[in-house]
Amino acid sequence: MTESEILERLRRRVRVPRNSELITGIGDDCAIYRPRGSREDLVLTTDMLIEGIHFETSTHRPADIGHKALARGLSDIAAMGAQPRFCLVSLALAPHAGAKWIDQFYNGLLALSERHGSVLAGGDLSHSDRITCDIVVIGGVPRGKALLRSGALAGDAIYVSGGLGGSALGLATGRGAAKRRHLRPEPRVELGQFLRTRLRATAAMDLSDGLSLDLARMCQASGTSANVEFLPLFPGATPVQALHGGEDYELLFTVSPKTRVPDDYAGVPLSRIGTMQAGSVGCVFLKGRPLAALGYDHFRQ
């Protein structure tokens, strides 16, 4: 089974009571919970980061790992157009991660958390033979206003922020700006809120597993297909890295074709990459030809 198949199977099994305050469950970047009487919905996401799977201690310093663990969760919050509020961190330490490692890990994590107002509120400590970190980030968004990946309509323009393939390039070369992109991804938190409040984006998600796979997921959720016409490359990245490379943590979003989208937001380029289409639900085309969803799946590789 692939990751998507496991999730779909699980989604069908879970019974959500009719009076539940749970608005969105399995299947989007975040779950959405509506506390009774509150003007805000809460969005919640959880993300694992495992030594040897998501990072190597030979390339990632402890502060990089702390940064990346939280950045992945913040990126999900950004994709909902929400404001981060707080986070919880579960950390299993391996024997090679001593007191100094722990301090530096939290240095990286806390620096990013303070920058985005996501207070560390708790967690769990354990040990293992691989460093394993699971992070929960909770954000707030005005009631009913969270951006979903399911809201795109045929005819909507598809955009991405930044240049794609940088993280894959950095992983391959271990050099320069691409290396920094790989080690220290920058969650697009303010941009997410701009998409919600100013551009009234119809759908949004973050690019964690590669455009080809993530865009197919957005199409599946929205009941559309997508035609990609243009790829904004991270400097030096190949089209293959931009299409299928994971961990860029840029935002993928759609807007009504009438919406005027600025060329950039706070220095981050916003590029139109294509158009949502009716039919062939869940399929992505590159200039009209079918594009395989070769992005990262934990259970296919």
Next chain:
Amino acid sequence: MTESEILERLRRRVRVPRNSELITGIGDDCAIYRPRGSREDLVLTTDMLIEGIHFETSTHRPADIGHKALARGLSDIAAMGAQPRFCLVSLALAPHAGAKWIDQFYNGLLALSERHGSVLAGGDLSHSDRITCDIVVIGGVPRGKALLRSGALAGDAIYVSGGLGGSALGLATGRGAAKRRHLRPEPRVELGQFLRTRLRATAAMDLSDGLSLDLARMCQASGTSANVEFLPLFPGATPVQALHGGEDYELLFTVSPKTRVPDDYAGVPLSRIGTMQAGSVGCVFLKGRPLAALGYDHFRQ
């Protein structure tokens, strides 16, 4: 460093903004968040369960693991006197956990989640060489009413639910009711709410790492010491298992000495084990003699 030392160090480093809706951060069973305008506080907890550390696949069937992963989180929610609302599950699968394993894991988890109204709302999937599960449970409790471990006063009576040492006994013998206690702990969710609404407990926490260590933590948080006079043993368990064995997931709580506590709640015995005292903050005594906090610490053993 011990687990407690790492947490204390971290607690001192985290800056909580003055206008934060975060009521309680690092240091209790759950973090407490107060959504603006809501009559309810949300309590959140996270708990890791790792193959080879917290369980072995030779003794735990997949459904046991799913049950236990959620039971640990629900037990924290119970300790706050809260009602579970939903949960998120991050799961890293090892090659030996295939489609059938996954199905049975979620069978165990979903059966418990439906029984306690804790809807599975999302999570994350990954792979590793050890099965690793991190669970987040979110509960609701009337504003300002969550039970804390810090509220005990000198003179308060100390109680526990059930018999202690059952899980340690089950781990040692692999037999009978104790084995079931070890594999399928029963979170005391309704009891937690009874402690809050009827007994007006002054403090509560769940027994996950052994009475000697957990009671010392409650004393530390409350600024008290404790004298233990009586130990309700799980049938067959030794006093050492009852004092220092982990994973009983019973509730430890304190009440005003004037409070009348029934002998049981829904068939679960409630036993007075001792009294909170002034002075010697954080120390636990057994019939007046100092008791070492030998419960489970991930970084001492």
